[in-house]
Amino acid sequence: xxxxxxxxxxxxxxxxxxxxxxxxxxxxxxxxxxxxxxxxxxxxxxxxxxxxxxxxxxxxxxxxxxxxxxxxxxxxxxxxxxxxxxxxxxxxxxxxxxxxxxxxxxxxxxxxxxxxxxxxxxxxxxxxxxxxxxxxxxxxxxxxxxxxxxxxxxxxxxxxxxxxxxxxxxxxxxxxxxxxxxxxxxxxxxxxxxxxxxxxxxxxxxxxxxxxxxxxxxxxxxxxxxxxxxxxxxxxxxxxxxxxxxxxxxxxxxxxxxxxxxxxxxxxxxxxxxxxxxxxxxxxxxxxxxxxxxxxxxxxxxxxxxxxxxxxxxxxxxxxxxxxxxxxxxxxxxxxxxxxxxxxxxx
Amino acid sequence: xxxxxxxxxxxxxxxxxxxxxxxxxxxxxxxxxxxxxxxxxxxxxxxxxxxxxxxxxxxxxxxxxxxxxxxxxxxxxxxxxxxxxxxxxxxxxxxxxxxxxxxxxxxxxxxxxxxxxxxxxxxxxxxxxxxxxxxxxxxxxxxxxxxxxxxxxxxxxxxxxxxxxxxxxxxxxxxxxxxxxxxxxxxxxxxxxxxxxxxxxxxxxxxxxxxxxxxxxxxxxxxxxxxxxxxxxxxxxxxxxxxxxxxxxxxxxxxxxxxxxxxxxxxxxxxxxxxxxxxxxxxxxxxxxxxxxxxxxxxxxxxxxxxxxxxxxxxxxxxxxxxxxxxxxxxxxxxxxxxxxxxxxxxxxxxxxxxxxxxxxxxxxxxxxxxxxxxxxxxxxxxxxxxxxxxxxxxxxxxxxxxxxxxxxxxxxxxxxxxxxxxxxxxxxxxxxxxxxxxxxxxxxxxxxxxxxxxxxxxxxxxxxxxxxxxxxxxxxxxxxxxxxxxxxxxxxxxxxxxxxxxxxxxxxxxxxxxxxxxxxxxxxxxxxxxxxxxxxxxxxxxxxxxxxxxxxxxxxxxxxxxxxxxxxxxxxxxxxxxxxxxxxxxxxxxxxxxxxxxxxxxxxxxxxxxxxxxxxxxxxxxxxxxxxxxxxxxxxxxxxxxxxxxxxxx
Numbered sequence: 001x002x003x004x005x006x007x008x009x010x011x012x013x014x015x016x017x018x019x020x021x022x023x024x025x026x027x028x029x030x031x032x033x034x035x036x037x038x039x040x041x042x043x044x045x046x047x048x049x050x051x052x053x054x055x056x057x058x059x060x061x062x063x064x065x066x067x068x069x070x071x072x073x074x075x076x077x078x079x080x081x082x083x084x085x086x087x088x089x090x091x092x093x094x095x096x097x098x099x100x101x102x103x104x105x106x107x108x109x110x111x112x113x114x115x116x117x118x119x120x121x122x123x124x125x126x127x128x129x130x131x132x133x134x135x136x137x138x139x140x141x142x143x144x145x146x147x148x149x150x151x152x153x154x155x156x157x158x159x160x161x162x163x164x165x166x167x168x169x170x171x172x173x174x175x176x177x178x179x180x181x182x183x184x185x186x187x188x189x190x191x192x193x194x195x196x197x198x199x200x201x202x203x204x205x206x207x208x209x210x211x212x213x214x215x216x217x218x219x220x221x222x223x224x225x226x227x228x229x230x231x232x233x234x235x236x237x238x239x240x241x242x243x244x245x246x247x248x249x250x251x252x253x254x255x256x257x258x259x260x261x262x263x264x265x266x267x268x269x270x271x272x273x274x275x276x277x278x279x280x281x282x283x284x285x286x287x288x289x290x291x292x293x294x295x296x297x298x299x300x301x302x303x304x305x306x307x308x309x310x311x312x313x314x315x316x317x318x319x320x321x322x323x324x325x326x327x328x329x330x331x332x333x334x335x336x337x338x339x340x341x342x343x344x345x346x347x
Numbered sequence: 348x349x350x351x352x353x354x355x356x357x358x359x360x361x362x363x364x365x366x367x368x369x370x371x372x373x374x375x376x377x378x379x380x381x382x383x384x385x386x387x388x389x390x391x392x393x394x395x396x397x398x399x400x401x402x403x404x405x406x407x408x409x410x411x412x413x414x415x416x417x418x419x420x421x422x423x424x425x426x427x428x429x430x431x432x433x434x435x436x437x438x439x440x441x442x443x444x445x446x447x448x449x450x451x452x453x454x455x456x457x458x459x460x461x462x463x464x465x466x467x468x469x470x471x472x473x474x475x476x477x478x479x480x481x482x483x484x485x486x487x488x489x490x491x492x493x494x495x496x497x498x499x500x501x502x503x504x505x506x507x508x509x510x511x512x513x514x515x516x517x518x519x520x521x522x523x524x525x526x527x528x529x530x531x532x533x534x535x536x537x538x539x540x541x542x543x544x545x546x547x548x549x550x551x552x553x554x555x556x557x558x559x560x561x562x563x564x565x566x567x568x569x570x571x572x573x574x575x576x577x578x579x580x581x582x583x584x585x586x587x588x589x590x591x592x593x594x595x596x597x598x599x600x601x602x603x604x605x606x607x608x609x610x611x612x613x614x615x616x617x618x619x620x621x622x623x624x625x626x627x628x629x630x631x632x633x634x635x636x637x638x639x640x641x642x643x644x645x646x647x648x649x650x651x652x653x654x655x656x657x658x659x660x661x662x663x664x665x666x667x668x669x670x671x672x673x674x675x676x677x678x679x680x681x682x683x684x685x686x687x688x689x690x691x692x693x694x695x696x697x698x699x700x701x702x703x704x705x706x707x708x709x710x711x712x713x714x715x716x717x718x719x720x721x722x723x724x725x726x727x728x729x730x731x732x733x734x735x736x737x738x739x740x741x742x743x744x745x746x747x748x749x750x751x752x753x754x755x756x757x758x759x760x761x762x763x764x765x766x767x768x769x770x771x772x773x774x775x776x777x778x779x780x781x782x783x784x785x786x787x788x789x790x791x792x793x794x795x796x797x798x799x800x801x802x803x804x805x806x807x808x809x810x811x812x813x814x815x816x817x818x819x820x821x822x823x824x825x826x827x828x829x830x831x832x833x834x835x836x837x838x839x840x841x842x843x844x845x846x847x848x849x850x851x852x853x854x855x856x857x858x859x860x861x862x863x864x865x866x867x868x869x870x871x872x873x874x875x876x877x878x879x880x881x882x883x884x885x886x887x888x889x890x891x892x893x894x895x896x897x898x899x900x901x902x903x904x905x906x907x908x909x910x911x912x913x914x915x916x917x918x919x920x921x922x923x924x925x926x927x928x929x930x931x932x933x934x935x936x937x938x939x940x941x942x943x944x945x946x947x948x949x950x951x952x953x954x955x956x957x958x959x960x961x962x963x964x965x966x967x968x969x970x971x972x973x974x975x976x977x978x979x980x981x982x983x984x985x986x987x988x989x990x991x992x993x994x995x996x997x998x
Binding site: 061064065068072075076077079080081082083084085086087088089090091092093094096097098100101104107108134135136137140141143152153154155158159186187188189190 | 426447448451455458459461462465466469473474477478481485488489492493494495498506510511513514515516517518519521522525527528658659660866867868869899903906907910911913914915916917
């Protein structure tokens with residue numbers, strides 16, 4: 001027996017945002033989702049959507065269709081009209097066929113490659129996955145849904161695979177735990193909706209939002225501990241100009257070049273000659289922890305963009321200087337998960 | 348490709364146009380025009396990127412449309428007004444169509460438009476039309492609700508047709524077995540006589556000869572035994588007793604006393620399939636004694652009527668006794684009614700009747716004398732009788748014009764008989780009918796409408812007297828065309844003179860007859876007969892539901908199997924399958940191929956481990972790699988060789 005699984009608050013159906021759990025429909029939906037999770041267990045990667053885990057229900061349109069058919073049946077009975085019966089029965093047959101078609105449009109699809117691209121707090125985190133059609137008939141209108149956000153539609157011809165993504169809103173730094181991913185289809189007529197729930201081990205990282213205005217980073221090389229730029233050092237290491245970004249030190253602006261154009265050019269210096277910079281928690285003046293993390297995040301981004309090696313030192317974590325995207329990710333993750341970032345990143 | 352939104356809209360407009368086409372001619376022109384205008388407007392909005400009409404304008408238009416329908420039809424109730432309203436609402440919906448949901452609503456409106464047309468009229472082409480319009484609307488729905496861009500039409504059509512291939516058998520099973528609950532559940536406004544021709548419940552000079560111009564089928568009859576002779580094929584319709592000197596009509600309240608009739612002699616059993624005529628009467632040979640429809644009753648004028656107007660094709664089995672004695676004892680009320688004559692009208696006819704009666708000893712002899720009078724005088728049977736003035740029309744016909752159609756003769760003879768004190772009345776209906784050898788049905792058309800007289804004689808009851816037969820015996824023995832004078836023609840009969848066309852028209856009629864019999868006239872009795880043929884003799888509605896569920900479930904199972912097969916991975920190429928078999932056989936000998944091992948490496952390892960197998964394995968591997976990875980070569984020989992090698996391979 002798997003342990004009784006409960007979703008954290010706020011994972012329930014609804015149009016936008018987590019609805020209150022006092023809503024009985026939301027409670028029921030939540031219960032059903034939990035039931036599906038217990039019934040299916042956790043998923044690996046890839047997951048084949050077997051027939052038994054594809055659920056199906058009529059949509060509102062489908063219920064409307066049933067009502068319309070009932071009306072037609074009454075009319076045909078009332079007028080005792082066999083052609084009226086013929087039309088009603090043909091449409092009823094079509095409805096039944098549609099139900100099977102919709103279910104089979106989804107079952108057998110293989111989902112794989114679940115991952116959430118890291119994002120900054122407040123910016124959407126992109127959940128990506130790939131769907132494959134191993135069958136010999138085409139599939140249409142496949143859609144991924146996660147946390148009430150829906151992706152675009154995907155058609156797959158036999159043997160083909162394709163990517164879908166959803167952009168999940170985030171509010172604060174931390175882990176973005178994907179409890180459940182839905183793969184939906186309402187093909188062919190939108191009368192029925194078939195769906196499968198996936199529970200892959202899939203966690204995204206939401207970095208702190210980078211500070212918009214940040215003091216210049218401490219430099220391990222030509223910049224001294226107080227942040228003053230020593231003009232004599234490093235002039236030989238001048239590597240080029242780049243455009244101004246918020247947080248750049250005014251002393252780095254190439255004023256002569258700026259006089260010639262509209263842009264504010266900023267001098268760049270080759271990192272290797274500068275030595276490695278340490279981005280340090282303690283180098284910042286007294287400010288709240290989240291603000292500190294934002295500034296550090298900005299520093300990491302700038303240092304990475306600047307191309308030099310840098311290290312990160314925050315309470316409890318020290319990442320030695322290095323370079324490259326993996327290092328950047330490591331540093332930003334450390335910031336994201338700094339004490340207080342253990343909670344869910346969606347608020 | 349064009350804008351998907353335009354495509355979606357175009358699909359839906361095309362489908363709605365197709366569904367609306369047969370109805371459009373029938374609708375008031377302004378409704379059709381409204382729909383076309385709305386469609387054009389909506390297309391222009393899409394094409395030129397205009398804005399949709401604002402909400403207040405749509406509201407004004409919708410209210411205007413609804414009021415227009417109310418003004419045109421004076422009601423919303425009933426098929427015609429409801430249909431008009433549906434089309435107007437469809438037009439309004441077009442003007443606000445922007446999202447998927449609107450397309451879905453439009454498709455539902457489309458299905459209802461099809462239903463409306465089917466309820467109105469069910470000619471034989473309505474089945475293919477039903478199929479085509481449902482396909483078109485469903486296609487438009489498919490394209491309209493699709494998430495991605497619209498599918499190419501060939502693929503979309505293929506999809507819908509494949510779905511219909513399973514939906515049609517389901518529909519067929521439901522059609523055959525769904526228990527028919529006799530309606531109606533609520534009062535239906537009758538369609539009345541709008542657009543329907545047929546006998547009415549009154550007869551004045553000219554009413555029947557009007558009908559003669561119509562070639563429409565009134566009913567078809569399948570006889571169990573031999574066809575009765577033409578002279579016995581009198582199909583009894585409304586019996587008219589009241590006469591005001593010009594018009595014969597029914598009394599408002601027919602006496603609903605149980606008719607008294609002595610059935611005797613041989614009987615005919617037959618099945619009548621009546622086309623809808625909007626009136627409550629059925630048509631039967633004289634004199635119906637037993638019938639299959641519980642709704643039908645026999646009036647005391649021996650006319651078979653139903654409680655509700657015949658609005659749809661109706662089929663019933665009837666048994667008639669031609670030699671029965673109807674009403675051996677004449678009730679006093681009926682005697683009074685069938686002797687009534689308007690005071691002071693047609694005096695010369697009355698005088699003639701009295702003179703004829705006084706010359707003969709009995710009522711029976713009077714009848715012969717009156718018929719002899721018609722034969723002796725120069726009466727002419729014609730479709731184009733001269734106009735009669737209102738004052739004494741029977742006198743005028745008897746003594747001045749002497750040219751008339753069956754209603755003139757029936758009216759004159761009945762007047763004569765009544766004036767002579769013989770109870771008499773006018774019977775309208777149909778006489779004759781054409782036998783179609785292809786369908787083995789007697790086909791009776793409007794052009795066979797007829798009127799005759801009935802007199803009551805002591806000891807013999809009501810007997811039929813057809814004065815037209817005295818004047819133009821060919822009308823009774825053969826057909827109208829034979830009886831008319833030289834130079835007069837039955838409308839439409841020119842075509843029938845050609846042999847090929849006659850066969851063609853008979854074939855068409857046979858098809859229509861099957862259509863009305865098996866599709867439109869299919870009812871509870873046929874359902875039970877079908878079940879009996881399937882081996883369930885004493886079926887009731889529970890058996891029907893059970894059989895229906897079983898058949899539908901079987902079709903759904905077939906669908907699930909077929910869909911499952913479609914979703915299985917495509918089969919591996921034969922070379923690969925053979926090579927896998929080869930690997931399986933080696934594996935059984937403990938020589939499993941490692942996942943990362945290529946075929947050649949594998950072959951080399953086997954050769955090293957089991958030198959005895961080296962040659963065979965090498966050969967198979969060579970063939971396999973040539974087939975799988977080699978350039979396009981004559982595959983047939985290599986494949987045959989590989990097949991042979993693998994089969995013979997016993998490590």
